Amino acid sequence: MRYVVIGNSAAGIGAIEGIRQADPDGRITVISSEPYHTYSRPLISYFLMGKTDGERMRYRPEGFYESNGCETMLGVKAVSVDPGRKTVTLEGGASVEYDKLFVGAGSVPFVPPIEGLETVTNRFTFMTYDDALALKAAITPASRVLIVGAGLIGLKCAEGVAGSVAGITVVDLAPGALSSILDAEGSAIVREHLESRGIEFRLSDSVAKVSGGVATLVSGAEIEFDILVLAVGVRPDTALIRDAGGKCGRGILVDSFMRSSLPDIYAAGDCTESLDVSSGTVKVMALLPNAYRQGEVAGINMAGGSAELTDAIPMNAIGFFGLRVATAGTYEGEAYTDRKNGYKKLFYKDDTLKGFIIIGGIEKCGIYTSLVRERVPLSRINFPLIRENPGLIAFSRSYRDAKLGGAAI
Amino acid sequence: MKRVYVNEQWCLACHLCEYYCAFANQDETDMSTALKGVPIRPNIRVEQLGDVCFAVNCRHCDEPLCVKGCLTGALSVRDGVISIDRDKCVGCCTCVVSCPYGAVTPTEDGVVQKCELCVNTRDGEPLCVKGCPNAAIVWESVVR
Numbered sequence: 001m002r003y004v005v006i007g008n009s010a011a012g013i014g015a016i017e018g019i020r021q022a023d024p025d026g027r028i029t030v031i032s033s034e035p036y037h038t039y040s041r042p043l044i045s046y047f048l049m050g051k052t053d054g055e056r057m058r059y060r061p062e063g064f065y066e067s068n069g070c071e072t073m074l075g076v077k078a079v080s081v082d083p084g085r086k087t088v089t090l091e092g093g094a095s096v097e098y099d100k101l102f103v104g105a106g107s108v109p110f111v112p113p114i115e116g117l118e119t120v121t122n123r124f125t126f127m128t129y130d131d132a133l134a135l136k137a138a139i140t141p142a143s144r145v146l147i148v149g150a151g152l153i154g155l156k157c158a159e160g161v162a163g164s165v166a167g168i169t170v171v172d173l174a175p176g177a178l179s180s181i182l183d184a185e186g187s188a189i190v191r192e193h194l195e196s197r198g199i200e201f202r203l204s205d206s207v208a209k210v211s212g213g214v215a216t217l218v219s220g221a222e223i224e225f226d227i228l229v230l231a232v233g234v235r236p237d238t239a240l241i242r243d244a245g246g247k248c249g250r251g252i253l254v255d256s257f258m259r260s261s262l263p264d265i266y267a268a269g270d271c272t273e274s275l276d277v278s279s280g281t282v283k284v285m286a287l288l289p290n291a292y293r294q295g296e297v298a299g300i301n302m303a304g305g306s307a308e309l310t311d312a313i314p315m316n317a318i319g320f321f322g323l324r325v326a327t328a329g330t331y332e333g334e335a336y337t338d339r340k341n342g343y344k345k346l347f348y349k350d351d352t353l354k355g356f357i358i359i360g361g362i363e364k365c366g367i368y369t370s371l372v373r374e375r376v377p378l379s380r381i382n383f384p385l386i387r388e389n390p391g392l393i394a395f396s397r398s399y400r401d402a403k404l405g406g407a408a409i
Numbered sequence: 410m411k412r413v414y415v416n417e418q419w420c421l422a423c424h425l426c427e428y429y430c431a432f433a434n435q436d437e438t439d440m441s442t443a444l445k446g447v448p449i450r451p452n453i454r455v456e457q458l459g460d461v462c463f464a465v466n467c468r469h470c471d472e473p474l475c476v477k478g479c480l481t482g483a484l485s486v487r488d489g490v491i492s493i494d495r496d497k498c499v500g501c502c503t504c505v506v507s508c509p510y511g512a513v514t515p516t517e518d519g520v521v522q523k524c525e526l527c528v529n530t531r532d533g534e535p536l537c538v539k540g541c542p543n544a545a546i547v548w549e550s551v552v553r
Contacts (some may be wrong), residue, residue, distance in 0.1 A: 040480050040481050042501070043499060051499050057481075059481070060482055288480050293478075296477065315478075315506055317502040317506040318501070319501065324515065362502060363511065363514060365506055366474075366506050366507050366508035367511045369509070374509075385458070391511065392456060393457070393458050393463075400463060403509075403510070404417070404463060404468070405416060405417060406412065406414045
């Protein structure tokens, strides 16, 4: 059996580890446009802060490819797939044959059409190790950094460079920080915390045009900058599958077995869209834990095993200068709010916990995540107790006997 | 492999497991010297409400969501034990949000902490089990 894995990040590594659970011998070829050993992309901001380095950013140990019997083609871009002939064509024209193909192409930064963008020399996106290296090389202690986008990427970038530059301004069309994962109150807590560290915000505003080192906002305000970071968002890289005739929405469509609509082609991670069981809707959940689990399921199925992913939900753990933020699920239904230990908001509807936002005291919040993921009926647990403090004591004795005591369920 | 199981009916809520855990993870060889006046951060915690009490530590799951979700590769399964590479962990806490038992804990040191079944300690096997006076925590290889 010949497996080809396109992508060398969480989804691709999950696929390799999945394949090896079911097939120790088949030939695996890993193709990635990046010339690096697998590394953790979310760590690029920690890299800028000096909390990790190139060595420790490795997502798997040095001998990973050898111990998993993988041949690597790193720094090589896959440009097209022919599902009829079962080949992948590489940049330069060479092609690779496959029996089973995995696509974990990730996403590409969305670059907004801003007038005058070509006049800015120090212009960056912030997604890859190369992006981080380039940004690190460009900043100086005198740099004034303008970040467009107050989402996860933009704000982690702000934290990453904060100790190394003269000033940071973040502009976003949205009225709040992290508005895709926080409500207004949570957003304000995060913004105020970042402001206390000297980061300036220009919210409900956007960059109308840039010229050299000056950005003019829609409001008319002008901001001088030396470094421009575009972090307005990413979009799934669906080109390989779309061009081959595979079904795509915003992302590549996959089922719970991680099969694309094309025969013998599987996909996972940020390039796909799939079912969020907390909301019951199909969406792009571009998050590393989902990418790994999806990739692993794909790999197991590619190798003739049997696996299915039926409990994917959006989930975030993120921190800024020591302030911890945890979110999961979808924010529907009634809300329970608790401000005793930071900020906690639980959303529940139809006898299930739909999602939560916690800022500050995130200890044991994975118990809430499990309620969302497993759609545990709240009537079967002590909800008034657990909503105050996450704990297994709110569950039934038989649940605990099974989970802690090893009893048969 | 051997696992730590909790016999809820025997738990006395004495919290000794928490102290033994904290002791197991220290260099000091005398328990009272090691723990006197020191705030402890055990990897096993007793939950208690009224007459109900029991200890909770990492279950070393067969399908470990903490390991699968780990952003850095710092969490891995070594011989059935979910282990943490403190050098790689950046304290992102994705594992804390993932663990259904609340068994991975954020710390102020910038890395998370969790039970590693004492594999890297002096004793080499779970000290919470040794210290439990009432067999409310046991270490057994049997599949129950």
